[in-house]
Amino acid sequence: MSDKIITPKTLSGFVEMLPNEQILFNKMKDTIRQSYELFGFVPLDCPVMDSSQVILAKAGGETEKQIYQLTKGDTDYCLKFDNTVPLAKYVAQKGEQLCFPYRAYQIAKVYRGERPQKGRYREFYQCDIDIVGRDTLDIFYDAEIPSIIYYTFDKLNIGKFTINISNRKLLNGLFEYLNLNEKSGEILRIIDKLDKIGIKNVKDTLAVDYKLNDKTIKIIVDFIEINGNNDKQISKIKALNIDNETFNAGLEELQTVINQIKAFGVPDECVAINLSITRGQDYYTGTIYETYLDSCKEIGSVCSGGRYDNLAKFYSAKNYPGVGISIGLTRLFFQLLENNIINLEQQSPIDVMILPMTENIDYANTVAKNLRRDNIRTILSADTTKLKNKLNYANKMNVPFVIFVGESEIETNTVTVKNMVSGEQVTTEINNCKNIIKKYLEI
């Protein structure tokens, strides 16, 4: 042991929040969790690490470079870089003990050793739900997912949002139809960049880098630029008369999903077919989702996902189709702060601070217990600190209520409660005091 002091700092790409940030962050995390639970999802809490063999089974390219790897004893570990790989392993391993459709939610930190830059984190929360079937999973669930996105973002109360929907079979089918199968991965990647690079650059890249002819480029571009309300877009897609099985399967699925979403009561203006979304290189095979905040589309999709044919193919010979989404909460949180959509004012971990004015704290403690029974977060400030300093503390911590308990309150079985914001002060009996506080806190 040495007495040298190590200057503490936060590691690049990691987050250490101040109390008011953490409280607000946790509120959002709780809202998401409550929403997922209300839709009957089961919590799943996978280890932070798994064997490298498991984690790297699917990885490759950029992802693999970003993975944190370590060896201890005779085990080679990787930290999880998403929640999907651990879910896939879990389903493959525990499949016989689960009920299907298995509805799982995960709210967990994941790890990516990216080059640190604004909006990129090396440790961040992903909030996932997945509905996994055995052998089959009804298209109905592709429509349920947007209804859960809608409920969740409505509860988060961060402004208007639009759930963009497409189906991977449409573009895949179109590429088959255009005999572009071999280049489909690369073309999808280019289209995925549309928002960033603009339509002209997409066209140029397809022409120069991928040697597509003008006619082919026009068909692709006309397709991804189809617009109008959802019914109109469906009509336009139909009118293309693309003679390809995959394409038409995608069209039918899309139509079914859009209709079912309506039945789920999601307002029309919150759902938009967007044929230019592709979910990049991911393993999606059908319906795909991206969610944008109307007031700041530039921050990108805040909730994405889709349908996959076979979740656990690296870990099981059985077939587990599924559909899921993920909210990248850490990134979203800081973007909302930066865009003043949420703000840190008035975040307090304490609802009431009780200040006993007598040496004997029995009565004050009874009051504290009584308040906590109604879920009022209460501290009993009975240390020897000066009253002035205690009130300073209450102010700094944004504590909304202070309760004074002195001889006269003890005698009359009352409390003196002060609203620290309005300055209003009243001596009243405890149940009435509780009502004042609960009304203010809206609990």
Added chain:
Amino acid sequence: MSDKIITPKTLSGFVEMLPNEQILFNKMKDTIRQSYELFGFVPLDCPVMDSSQVILAKAGGETEKQIYQLTKGDTDYCLKFDNTVPLAKYVAQKGEQLCFPYRAYQIAKVYRGERPQKGRYREFYQCDIDIVGRDTLDIFYDAEIPSIIYYTFDKLNIGKFTINISNRKLLNGLFEYLNLNEKSGEILRIIDKLDKIGIKNVKDTLAVDYKLNDKTIKIIVDFIEINGNNDKQISKIKALNIDNETFNAGLEELQTVINQIKAFGVPDECVAINLSITRGQDYYTGTIYETYLDSCKEIGSVCSGGRYDNLAKFYSAKNYPGVGISIGLTRLFFQLLENNIINLEQQSPIDVMILPMTENIDYANTVAKNLRRDNIRTILSADTTKLKNKLNYANKMNVPFVIFVGESEIETNTVTVKNMVSGEQVTTEINNCKNIIKKYLEI
């Protein structure tokens, strides 16, 4: 990418729970969190990793061997092995932006690469609270901590428990008095093993390994074996008339804490002075706590902690005294299961499953929304699965209520609700149905 299937398994020392386990585990975790929050603690969520320099500043011996270490880029990381080191660094770094006393709670996974054995985990939850002062921290807080332990374990509802209390200054002072300062660390370690090895072995070890004479051993053993109710023990300690400053400071602190705990309304039978507890080699300097379940003491302390003079000495020249405790939840959970103190029956993530009997699900969906508004966890089972299979699913998942919505319910604006446990079934209007469900769920 290869198509070879990797057989999934859970890594030794890591935990992957089945849904009913996870739901019960999370309930306990939520109870602890709610208790900590009701006492005004602020959430703190430190990164899983920090620089090796920070994590290893305090470590040494066994702990250091157990640490998971990794390098990526130019950073040498360690996974946290407890919540205290990250807290210490955080306080040292953010001290100027915090209000003191800083009341923090952390419910987080920590990592220790121990040799796997029964009851030992490599990844496990620790649920910590700490109250940290700047320069000073009133002894009052040493008494508040047991009142929070009491509240928390009472809410956990896992049977009777006893909070054992001592003060490190007592044994330290006694060793000074006996001129055993140099051997004090080793002797504390022997005493710490009392429960495991018994009093005869403690005596023998002190005589043979540490060459203590019979008289000295008798004084130590008589001291740690002091018993009786708390008042009696205080009298017996006083009667020893040990002429040592440290010892008498410890006695005074212990007396103050025991009296204050009473004022906090913690029942006498839940608090016991126990002079043989030492908290091993830890950095505690005053009051120490260990909590035992009366019905299974053999599982050891389920909530331990104490007072430390200087939390952040490795990271700051400033002085941050504190007091805190930790619940090792993962270990506790599995011990409670094994001892049948908790059980997994009837854990369901779903309160109600709605079965629409018509193609149009508008009305069924309205019912689902209505139930969720009252925090009833509801799934709308509108896929094309056969009714029989849906009811099987409800049974397997322990769903307590199924609601049928057919033509006649839609016409009469009612629902048919079936209690899956009693088999009772009734057709009634939706608000009445909600009351039936809420009464059953006690929400």
